[in-house]
Amino acid sequence: MRFDEVDGLRVATFGTGPRKVIAVHGISASLMAWGAVGRRLPEEWSLIAMDLRGRGHSASLPGPYGLPRHAEDVLRVAEHVGAGPDAVLAGHSMGAYVAVLAGAERAFDRVVLVDGGLPLPLPEGEDPDAALAATLGPALARLRRTFASPEEYVDFFKAHPAFAGHWSPDVEAYVRYDLDGPEGALRSRAVGEAVMADGRWMRTQSDEIGAALAAIKAPTYLLRAPRGLLNQDTGMLPDEVARTWTARVPGLRDEVVPDCNHYTILFDEQPVTTVLERITGA
Structure with missing residues (x-):
C-alpha cells in the first residue's frame, strides 16, 4: 500500500495492476475499510481508496459536506489516477x-454497491438526526468521547456486536488508523459535523439518489449483508427495498452475501471473496 494526496485528500493505492478500482468508504469510516479487499486483489488490479473529507487523514478538509461534494472528490481522484472507462x-x-x-x-466498467446505495426515505415527520442516531448507535457514540490509549479504542471496537467473533488483523489496522490526538485523549479522526451533515443529506434526498441510480449506464451490482450494523437479523437494505429498486432499474443486479453483517462483508474471508469476484468480474 502506498499513500498519495489529491487536493488535500489522503489516497491509498493497494496493488500495482493496470486495472483500477475506485473505492469509497462509509459514513464514519476511512480508506482502511477497503484494506482486506485491497490486500487480496488479483495481480492485474489496483484499488484506489480515499479518506473522504471530514474523515481519516482528510479530516481537516473543510465543508460544505454532503454526498454530492464527496462524489466530486471521488471523480477528481479517479481523474488524477488515470481511471479510464474500464475502471x-x-x-x-x-x-x-x-x-x-x-x-x-461518468462511464465506469461496472459499479459495485456494498450494502448501500438504495434510497431509504424518512417516514413522514421523522427527524433525520434522530433517525441517524437510532441507526448508527455506537458509531456516533465514539465520536463524542476520548480514549486513554490505542488499546482502549481497540477494546471499544472489540465490544461492538458486529465484530464479536470476527476480529482480525485487517479490522485492527482499520481501527488503529482512525485514531488521532495526544496520549490520554485519543479520539476518532471522523468529524462529527461531517457525519451528521452527510447523514441528513442521505436520508432527506431520496429522490436525487433514486434519479442517479436510474441514470447509471454501467452494470450495477448490489451486494447486501443479511445482518445489520449491530449484527441484528434485519439487514440495512431489506428485501422489499431491494425488490422495489431492481424492478425500477433494469441494470441493477441484487445479491445477498451469506453469513455477514454490515461491517464484516468487507472483512471476513468469504464475503470479501464475493466482493472481489463482483469487482473483477471473475
Missing part, C-alpha cells in the same frame, strides 16, 4: 450512495 467504482455503506452519484456522472 470499476465501488462503495460501501454511505460510500455506496456516493458511488451512485459519481457513477451517474
Whole structure:
C-alpha cells in the first residue's frame, strides 16, 4: 500500500495492476475499510481508496459536506489516477450512495454497491438526526468521547456486536488508523459535523439518489449483508427495498452475501471473496 494526496485528500493505492478500482468508504469510516479487499486483489488490479473529507487523514478538509461534494472528490481522484472507462467504482455503506452519484456522472466498467446505495426515505415527520442516531448507535457514540490509549479504542471496537467473533488483523489496522490526538485523549479522526451533515443529506434526498441510480449506464451490482450494523437479523437494505429498486432499474443486479453483517462483508474471508469476484468480474 502506498499513500498519495489529491487536493488535500489522503489516497491509498493497494496493488500495482493496470486495472483500477475506485473505492469509497462509509459514513464514519476511512480508506482502511477497503484494506482486506485491497490486500487480496488479483495481480492485474489496483484499488484506489480515499479518506473522504471530514474523515481519516482528510479530516481537516473543510465543508460544505454532503454526498454530492464527496462524489466530486471521488471523480477528481479517479481523474488524477488515470481511471479510464474500464475502471470499476465501488462503495460501501454511505460510500455506496456516493458511488451512485459519481457513477451517474461518468462511464465506469461496472459499479459495485456494498450494502448501500438504495434510497431509504424518512417516514413522514421523522427527524433525520434522530433517525441517524437510532441507526448508527455506537458509531456516533465514539465520536463524542476520548480514549486513554490505542488499546482502549481497540477494546471499544472489540465490544461492538458486529465484530464479536470476527476480529482480525485487517479490522485492527482499520481501527488503529482512525485514531488521532495526544496520549490520554485519543479520539476518532471522523468529524462529527461531517457525519451528521452527510447523514441528513442521505436520508432527506431520496429522490436525487433514486434519479442517479436510474441514470447509471454501467452494470450495477448490489451486494447486501443479511445482518445489520449491530449484527441484528434485519439487514440495512431489506428485501422489499431491494425488490422495489431492481424492478425500477433494469441494470441493477441484487445479491445477498451469506453469513455477514454490515461491517464484516468487507472483512471476513468469504464475503470479501464475493466482493472481489463482483469487482473483477471473475
